[in-house]
Amino acid sequence: MFEARxxxxxTGGLAGLGLAFLVFPVLVTITVSFEASNxxxxxxxxxxxxxxxxxxxxxxxxxxxxxxxxxALVSAVLATSLGGxxxxxxxxxxxxxxxxxxxxxASPVSLPMVAIGMALIQFFIAIGIAFSWWSLVIxxxxxxxxYPLRTITSALLLAxxxxxxxxxxxxxxxxxxxxxxxxxxxxxxxVSGFLFAFLISFDNYPISLFLVRGTLTTMPIxxxxxxxxxxxxxxxxxxxxxIVVLSGLIALAEKRxxxxxxxxxx
Amino acid sequence: MAAAQPAGLAIPEAVALSTxxxxxxxxxxxxxxxxxxxxxxxxxxxxxxxxxxxxxxxxAAGVSLGQYVSVLNSRRVIATLERTLRLSVLSTVITLLLSxxxxxYLIGAGRRIRTAILIVTFVSxxxxxxxxxxxxxxxxxDAGPIxxxxxxxxxxxxxxxxxxxxxxxLVAIVHYAMPFMILxxxxxxxxxxxxxxxxxxxxxxxxxxxxWTVVIPQTMPGVYGGVTLCFAIATSAYVTPLMLGxxxxxxxxxxxxxxxxIQLNFPxxxxxxxxxxxxxxxxxxxxxxxxxxxxRAHV
Numbered sequence: 195m196f197e198a199r200x201x202x203x204x205t206g207g208l209a210g211l212g213l214a215f216l217v218f219p220v221l222v223t224i225t226v227s228f229e230a231s232n233x234x235x236x237x238x239x240x241x242x243x244x245x246x247x248x249x250x251x252x253x254x255x256x257x258x259x260x261x262x263x264x265x266a267l268v269s270a271v272l273a274t275s276l277g278g279x280x281x282x283x284x285x286x287x288x289x290x291x292x293x294x295x296x297x298x299x300a301s302p303v304s305l306p307m308v309a310i311g312m313a314l315i316q317f318f319i320a321i322g323i324a325f326s327w328w329s330l331v332i333x334x335x336x337x338x339x340x341y342p343l344r345t346i347t348s349a350l351l352l353a354x355x356x357x358x359x360x361x362x363x364x365x366x367x368x369x370x371x372x373x374x375x376x377x378x379x380x381x382x383x384x385v386s387g388f389l390f391a392f393l394i395s396f397d398n399y400p401i402s403l404f405l406v407r408g409t410l411t412t413m414p415i416x417x418x419x420x421x422x423x424x425x426x427x428x429x430x431x432x433x434x435x436x437i438v439v440l441s442g443l444i445a446l447a448e449k450r451x452x453x454x455x456x457x458x459x460x
Numbered sequence: 461m462a463a464a465q466p467a468g469l470a471i472p473e474a475v476a477l478s479t480x481x482x483x484x485x486x487x488x489x490x491x492x493x494x495x496x497x498x499x500x501x502x503x504x505x506x507x508x509x510x511x512x513x514x515x516x517x518x519x520a521a522g523v524s525l526g527q528y529v530s531v532l533n534s535r536r537v538i539a540t541l542e543r544t545l546r547l548s549v550l551s552t553v554i555t556l557l558l559s560x561x562x563x564x565y566l567i568g569a570g571r572r573i574r575t576a577i578l579i580v581t582f583v584s585x586x587x588x589x590x591x592x593x594x595x596x597x598x599x600x601x602d603a604g605p606i607x608x609x610x611x612x613x614x615x616x617x618x619x620x621x622x623x624x625x626x627x628x629x630l631v632a633i634v635h636y637a638m639p640f641m642i643l644x645x646x647x648x649x650x651x652x653x654x655x656x657x658x659x660x661x662x663x664x665x666x667x668x669x670x671x672w673t674v675v676i677p678q679t680m681p682g683v684y685g686g687v688t689l690c691f692a693i694a695t696s697a698y699v700t701p702l703m704l705g706x707x708x709x710x711x712x713x714x715x716x717x718x719x720x721x722i723q724l725n726f727p728x729x730x731x732x733x734x735x736x737x738x739x740x741x742x743x744x745x746x747x748x749x750x751x752x753x754x755x756r757a758h759v
Binding site for chain 1: 488492496497499504538558562568579580582587588589591595596597599601603605634635671689692695697699720729730733736741
């Protein structure tokens with residue numbers, strides 16, 4: 195099927211077109227980040243790296259980025275723990291209505307995020323914890339719990355139970371078996387679930403929008419505000435750093451844990 | 461004891477093991493509890509509250525459909541709903557057409573190219589939506605590369621305003637949804653056994669006939685998964701129309717959010733977002749039924 199020349203030219207051409215569409219805005223963003231003047235233009239009127247040194251001077255973006263990293267780290271740890279334990283229960287034991295439970299845990303992803311944000315802020319106002327740091331984290335955990343649940347479930351389904359039985363029959367305590375055998379087997383699922391939870395929390399706008407106020411703020415909110423109010427190339431420089439760091443992280447995680455094959459739906 | 465009396469151990473040991481296993485099994489089942497409690501308190505309960513608020517009318521006691529009647533009588537809401545659903549269908553179709561060839565190319569590509577493309581797809585998936593929309597703002601801006609090119613080629617005399625329009629929103633939504641379409645289709649292509657299309661080839665089918673009659677029908681589960689995901693993503697879009705659109709190209713999520721954030725009218729905002737969710741699920745249900753019918757026809 196792949197040998198016929200006309201087939202290869204046509205599919206290759208169409209795929210190239212789609213991929214060009216996918217990377218084009220990224221390449222343009224990287225290019226304009228080296229703009230020398232105060233305004234974005236394409237091609238850049240002159241080359242400079244000065245905007246990279248100015249990111250830190252926009253205190254709101256810098257502080258919001260630090261806060262977003264903290265929120266994303268704590269959310270990802272909580273979501274991976276809750277989602278991982280739930281995956282263990284769903285794969286390793288027969289839970290009544292297990293399928294329905296799994297569907298409910300995975301459902302926040304398919305609801306409009308604005309619905310989750312609106313529902314949560316009303317709830318947080320009612321119980322008196324609105325606009326607190328932890329309420330923001332809770333909102334993010336609700337959204338991201340589905341990702342570690344899915345990746346750890348697939349890792350558990352791929353794991354070899356006989357190795358656990360071997361460890362158990364050699365006298366290992368249940369927790370030792372879990373720590374030394376199970377965890378080692380599902381490591382790729384844990385890593386990719388954690389990574390996705392972190393990235394999706396770090397990037398969330400529609401839920402955070404309802405949960406933040408005043409000095410409690412996040413990177414996407416401040417980046418959005420800056421883009422709305424300024425025409426300088428700082429967002430382009432910020433985006434370039436973001437994409438470079440992200441590509442490095444994903445390439446590393448793929449090399450070490452083969453996360454991509456785990457995340458591809460089956 | 462096991463070491464001292466190896467001969468007499470079989471039965472008690474087996475009983476002990478099975479008891480422990482049973483205890484372990486129920487113990488493992490309990491691991492669901494933290495996630496379940498968390499989701500019940502911070503997700504299900506707030507959503508039930510939202511649904512309940514949408515069924516309250518300030519002018520009437522008890523349950524009332526007043527909010528829904530008033531929302532559905534608003535021409536602005538109906539026009540926004542129509543725009544949201546129309547652009548969502550359109551973006552899903554375009555996303556499918558752009559993504560399928562990429563997935564197809566992936567299974568025929570060498571390992572290095574395949575990994576590179578998959579990493580690009582993953583980076584797109586995980587790259588901040590704000591960052592990606594910003595990229596389109598730059599690309600489509602008056603001084604951006606597309607306008608520069610069109611002016612340089614003499615197609616336009618002066619740059620044309622492309623941002624803050626339905627078209628700009630559509631392009632950015634397709635860009636956002638593409639990875640969610642590529643991955644499930646690629647997943648279903650990977651599972652195909654090469655022997656299925658080899659058989660068709662041996663029997664004399666052309667590559668195009670093989671693709672159309674053998675490969676594409678067998679990847680329908682992946683297409684179904686991708687279409688469902690992309691459509692849900694598009695209907696609930698919020699940031700993209702906010703950044704690349706104008707007030708006149710708003711999506712439903714935007715007017716629902718504004719009801720709460722600007723008008724402080726939680727019941728009305730709730731009713732609007734419930735209507736959006738119901739429409740999305742209804743359309744996906746119809747689509748699922750249609751796919752099952754056609755799927756059966758293929759078998």
